[in-house]
Structure formats: C-alpha cells, structure tokens
Amino acid sequence: MIESSSDLRDTCAIVGIGNSRLGKVPGVSSLDLIVEAMRNAIDDSGLKLSDIDGILCRGPDEIYSHHQEVGGRLGINAKFSTTVTNGGASQILSVALAVMAIKHGLATTVICGYGRDAWSRTHANEEARVRNETRPPSQLPREFGPEYGYYSAAATHAFGATRHMHLYGTTKEHFGHIAVAFREHALRNPQAQMKKPLTMEEYHAQRSIVRPFGLYDCSLRSDAAGAVIVTSKARSKDLKQPPVIIKGFGTHNNTKGWFADDNMVVTAAKQSGERAYAMAGLGPKDVDTAQIYDCFTYMVLTQLEDYGFCKKGEGGDFVASGALRMSGVLPTNTSGGQLSEAHAEGVLQLVEGARQMRHTYPAHRQVKDAEIALISGHGGNQVCHSTLILGRA
Amino acid sequence: MSEVRKPLPRPAPESVPYWEAARHHRLEIPHCHACDGYWFPPSRSCPHCMSADVGFKQVSGRGKVFSFVMYDRVYHPAFAEEVPYVVALVELEEGPRLISNIVGIRPDDVRCDMPVSVVFDDVAEGVSVPKFKPV
Numbered sequence: 001m002i003e004s005s006s007d008l009r010d011t012c013a014i015v016g017i018g019n020s021r022l023g024k025v026p027g028v029s030s031l032d033l034i035v036e037a038m039r040n041a042i043d044d045s046g047l048k049l050s051d052i053d054g055i056l057c058r059g060p061d062e063i064y065s066h067h068q069e070v071g072g073r074l075g076i077n078a079k080f081s082t083t084v085t086n087g088g089a090s091q092i093l094s095v096a097l098a099v100m101a102i103k104h105g106l107a108t109t110v111i112c113g114y115g116r117d118a119w120s121r122t123h124a125n126e127e128a129r130v131r132n133e134t135r136p137p138s139q140l141p142r143e144f145g146p147e148y149g150y151y152s153a154a155a156t157h158a159f160g161a162t163r164h165m166h167l168y169g170t171t172k173e174h175f176g177h178i179a180v181a182f183r184e185h186a187l188r189n190p191q192a193q194m195k196k197p198l199t200m201e202e203y204h205a206q207r208s209i210v211r212p213f214g215l216y217d218c219s220l221r222s223d224a225a226g227a228v229i230v231t232s233k234a235r236s237k238d239l240k241q242p243p244v245i246i247k248g249f250g251t252h253n254n255t256k257g258w259f260a261d262d263n264m265v266v267t268a269a270k271q272s273g274e275r276a277y278a279m280a281g282l283g284p285k286d287v288d289t290a291q292i293y294d295c296f297t298y299m300v301l302t303q304l305e306d307y308g309f310c311k312k313g314e315g316g317d318f319v320a321s322g323a324l325r326m327s328g329v330l331p332t333n334t335s336g337g338q339l340s341e342a343h344a345e346g347v348l349q350l351v352e353g354a355r356q357m358r359h360t361y362p363a364h365r366q367v368k369d370a371e372i373a374l375i376s377g378h379g380g381n382q383v384c385h386s387t388l389i390l391g392r393a
Numbered sequence: 394m395s396e397v398r399k400p401l402p403r404p405a406p407e408s409v410p411y412w413e414a415a416r417h418h419r420l421e422i423p424h425c426h427a428c429d430g431y432w433f434p435p436s437r438s439c440p441h442c443m444s445a446d447v448g449f450k451q452v453s454g455r456g457k458v459f460s461f462v463m464y465d466r467v468y469h470p471a472f473a474e475e476v477p478y479v480v481a482l483v484e485l486e487e488g489p490r491l492i493s494n495i496v497g498i499r500p501d502d503v504r505c506d507m508p509v510s511v512v513f514d515d516v517a518e519g520v521s522v523p524k525f526k527p528v
Contacts, residue, residue, distance in 0.1 A: 151468035
C-alpha cells in the first residue's frame, strides 16, 4: 500500500521553461550553459529576476556548491537553495523539493535546472575521447572494476539488459524499436543533436560498444542545459504562460545497489511511479505522453514495465507495437530524448514534458489532446529514481 | 615505448584483507560473527544486522553468472589485446555478488546462471585477482 501525499497535488505549477544551445557547444562552460537555460526560462515566464527566491540545481560533480556558483552568475540571493546530487534523478527531485519548499513558505518561486559540458570534456583530446568519461577522477572506482577492464555507465546498465534478455526473451530488435522511434522524434526537433534518420537495418549494423549495447543503444555526449521555474498555483494564474500543473511526484532509491536483489530488472521506477500516481490520483492508463530517462535503450524498456504501461517482461512487445511513436498509444521522448536530442541528465525530459502540456507546439510535434505527461529521472549509481506527473490547468 | 599496464586494484582500508587473502589464492569475503551473514564489497559493519563484530571468512569460490557484458570497445589501452572480453557479475553460493572476468571459455558461450568457480590470476608481484571459470 503506497501512502499518498495528495495534499501536494495541484498546489504548484511550472511557469517558465528554457534550454540552452544543445549538442556541441565548444568553449562554453557548464555553468554558463545552465545560466543560459535559466535566463531563457525567466524570459519565457515573464518573471523578473528579483521574483526568483529559490535555486535547486545540479552540474558536473567537481563543482563544489554548484548552486552558489549559479546564484552568483544569476546575480541573486536565495531564501532556499542547494545542489541536488541524485544524478539523473536530481532534476525531478529538484521540482519536488521546490513544491515542498513553496508549500511550507521557505520560498515562493524556485528555479530548477541542470547543465553539463559532456561533449566538450569527452572531446578535448584523443585520450579523453578514448576514455569517454565525464566523472572527475576522484569519483572513479579504485578496485572491483578497473582491474577487470570494467568501465563506463554503458556496461553497468548493460548488465541489466543481459539479465532482462535472459529472463524474458527481450531482444536487440526490441531495443532497436526504441532507438528508431526516438530518432524519428528528433528529426521533428530543429535543436536536436542527431539530424539523420535511423533505420532498423542501420541499428542492427551499428558498431558494438559493450554487448548487448551498440552505439545507438547509448545516449549522446552533449553540452546542454535546461531549466524550469516552479511557483504556487495561485501565483501562476497571472503570468505570461499557461501554467503547467504539478499533479504528483514520487521518489524511490534502491540504495542497496544496482547489483543487489532484482534491481537491475525491476527498477525504482516501480515504487517511485506508484507514489507519483497516488499523489496525482491517476494511473498509467491516464498518461498521454511519457518522457522516460533514456540513458540507454534498455532503461526505457524496463521503466515502461515498472511504470505499469505493460506487464513486467512484456516491454519488448510493447515497444515493438509502435507504442512510443507520435502515432502510438504512448508517444514517448517526443523531443528525441537523450538518445537523439541531447543528454542533460533528464532535465530536457522535464522541459519537453512541460512543453507538451502547454499545447503550443506545431501539430507535428504536439502529442494530440495530451492532458497528462509522466516524466522519469534515473541516476546516481543507477538506483535513484524520481517521477513527475504534469497536467494542464 | 613502454607497455601500457592494466590497472592494479587500489584497495580502500576495509578491502585490504580481501586482497591479502587473494594474494594467497584464497577467496575471503566479509562475514558477520553475530548473524552469520556475508556481503560484498567490504565494510566494517554488517549490512544484515548492523553488528560491528565482523571479519573475513573463506568461501567456496563457487557461484553462478548472474549477468555479464562483453567489451568490444577499448576504454583503456591495456585492454586493447583483450577485446572481446567478458566482465561478469558473479553470485557466490554464499549470496554476495562481485564483479570479475569469466575466463577459460569463448566469450560468446557465456550465459546467465552458468555455474563458475574461482581461479586466481597473478597479475603483478604480490597481486592476484580473483577470476572465474566455468565448472
């Protein structure tokens, strides 16, 4: 039985949305990228900078007290600010913390965001390109990994993919349906990093990275940032944009570890999603579009199961049915996702989910008649999860 | 040009007994005197019962492949000659799971739930690394 925090339902709204330039943005730091996204979100909202009294954000891990650097560059003080360090689950967690802070009077208007320079730092020189590592050296494993040639987040997630394939008969073809659908969405998005179509034949002919994953199973290295502004529903009514209502959120962190229990095949999306559905008073059948944390194709498949869009083990058939396409039953990662738009640790999924709820996209990008969006965040050492459910005012 | 060497483990303080046992070709993992539980990686508090009455105990070295991945891309130049190679999550009979390599088998023949047992690879003077082979 999941306890519901339904007193937070429909109390706050997203009133500003912004992103930075995406993809290859050489010569711009991650901090300048996040400030670029935040400036765009503030412009979008019609708020004045002085209206912002909270900052919840994240950037590369070696930046100490990241939120202070962001506040300094914005030129504001904050009633409530901190750096959220749950990896790719941080961005939705920031919105959840903003709602709680606003509800309890710690702040009135909170800007949330994330920015990184992952393309630039993995292409600085040949050694950086080979290592393909975005973490600072102090965070890299010292034992139980490097001596075995165990490197990369791709490998860690690939363990889950192998196990899922073993248990449920999931195939590479299933993963391919995810990569192909998201690429098709990216082609509708002029800002997306990937510009060329991807066919299933090209997917199968891809270069292998760490089996079962090949190149197109892996998300992009991007210089990218995104931001949203959260305020109370009452304040949201007089602002420039149609407010996007925060209907529910939930978190769950399998802190015993990705390698413990069945965590690599039943992720914390399950409990996180149940809590978000309970707060919103909704279920998977009510969701019109999903923006799923797609660091790797397999992670989309398992989360779709864990969120109840299909049964555990049936994610392969679900994605093969065309469900994730714009014309499907659950248009998913409609901006192209981290696989084909740009990878900014989930903040662009938040940005896209909120934009879908405004109904201001041209028809070819808008999920028709979408009233409810579900957004997921996944990260840390693969075990932190957060879920956000958005709706229209 | 000097040969690029594979990284050696750089043990945390709580892992030193594990690597010392491995050096003598014994697989010893953390064990709780209070609840008889095992766990991995090493820490000085039992994650089953919170007891601090813990030590290391030799285990069977038998287990199964819980899951695995196969590297085709080279992330570290010392592994350039090894690809394709298998990194596996081995579940020991005693319960804990640990990262290792599967050796003595063609990489394409490795399967989940395949039974394996420990072997030791003497990678440098005074350093041996536990690996696993099919039984």
